[in-house]
Amino acid sequence: MELPKSAIALDRRLDKATESSTEELCQHRWHWTLDETNPKRVSIRQYALGVGRARTTVGPQVNGYAMWVGGGRERSLTECIERARHGAEKEAAIEAVAKASGQSYTNTRQRHGETVRTTRALAEERAQRRGTSVADEIDDAADHLVKSAKAIKNQKADRKSKLDARYIEIEGHIAAALRRLRDALEVARAIEFDSEQVEILADSISKLRAVINLIDVQVTGTTDVDWDAELAKL
Numbered sequence: 001m002e003l004p005k006s007a008i009a010l011d012r013r014l015d016k017a018t019e020s021s022t023e024e025l026c027q028h029r030w031h032w033t034l035d036e037t038n039p040k041r042v043s044i045r046q047y048a049l050g051v052g053r054a055r056t057t058v059g060p061q062v063n064g065y066a067m068w069v070g071g072g073r074e075r076s077l078t079e080c081i082e083r084a085r086h087g088a089e090k091e092a093a094i095e096a097v098a099k100a101s102g103q104s105y106t107n108t109r110q111r112h113g114e115t116v117r118t119t120r121a122l123a124e125e126r127a128q129r130r131g132t133s134v135a136d137e138i139d140d141a142a143d144h145l146v147k148s149a150k151a152i153k154n155q156k157a158d159r160k161s162k163l164d165a166r167y168i169e170i171e172g173h174i175a176a177a178l179r180r181l182r183d184a185l186e187v188a189r190a191i192e193f194d195s196e197q198v199e200i201l202a203d204s205i206s207k208l209r210a211v212i213n214l215i216d217v218q219v220t221g222t223t224d225v226d227w228d229a230e231l232a233k234l
Contacts, residue, residue, distance in 0.1 A: 023077055026065035033062045056092050056135035060085035089134050093120040096142035119145050174215075181208075 033044050042050070048058040064081030071080070093116045098108040101115075108116065122145065123137040130137070193201065 019077070023065075026061045026077065026081070029058055030062040030065040033058070034066055054133070054135040056085070056088050056133070056138075059088040063088070089120055089123075089138075090116070092135060092138050093117075093123070093142070096138045097146065099139070100142040100146040115145060115149070 029047065031038055032041055033047050035041055044059050044062060045055050048055040051058070060081050061084075064077065064084035067084060068075065068077045068080040075083075094105060094109050097103070097112055097116050097119055098105045101108065101112070103112070119138065119142045120134070123134045123141040126132070126137040126141060127134050188201075
């Protein structure tokens with residue numbers, strides 16, 4: 001069954017009316033923000049505050065309208081607004097990340113592009129899921145990502161600090177053992193032991209060698225070791 005011609009005609013009239021209404025609104029907002037012939041024009045941010053709308057809503061409309069008029073209307077007004085919205089959302093994401101991280105806008109734009117892109121993607125996902133807008137979600141998305149990044153960084157720093165402390169502790173034990181073993185060597189060089197003493201010392205040295213081997217295995221990364229069984233032998 002084909003769609004009736006009357007329905008098609010009405011759709012076109014309504015769509016045209018919507019386009020006309022959108023064009024009129026965008027022209028009005030452009031006139032009071034970017035139109036240089038208007039001496040009473042204000043900034044986009046100031047206009048948005050004045051009419052109770054988000055800057056990310058007003059900005060794409062006036063910039064899209066300027067693009068549409070300036071480009072000879074090669075594209076539709078809707079497409080121009082979408083293109084402008086893309087830039088406005090990126091700008092909003094940069095500002096949100098800069099605010100959340102305490103960085104400057106320029107530094108954020110130049111050095112934190114990945115965080116900005118992720119913030120924007122997260123805001124878009126939340127907006128779609130919650131039925132809100134990217135502008136509504138962008139600040140919370142930036143806060144979440146920046147705080148998460150800081151938490152991960154702190155965890156890594158804390159883990160590294162603990163590892164460094166353990167490393168120093170092991171180094172201390174090994175250094176102390178080396179000193180005691182050197183002392184034992186000096187004593188051994190000055191004394192002749194009987195057969196029973198040699199047997200006892202040889203057994204102790206064997207256990208010492210086993211401990212050293214286990215330390216070597218652990219430090220070099222070999223994990224296929226039954227530690228309980230090996231330690232029981234000592």
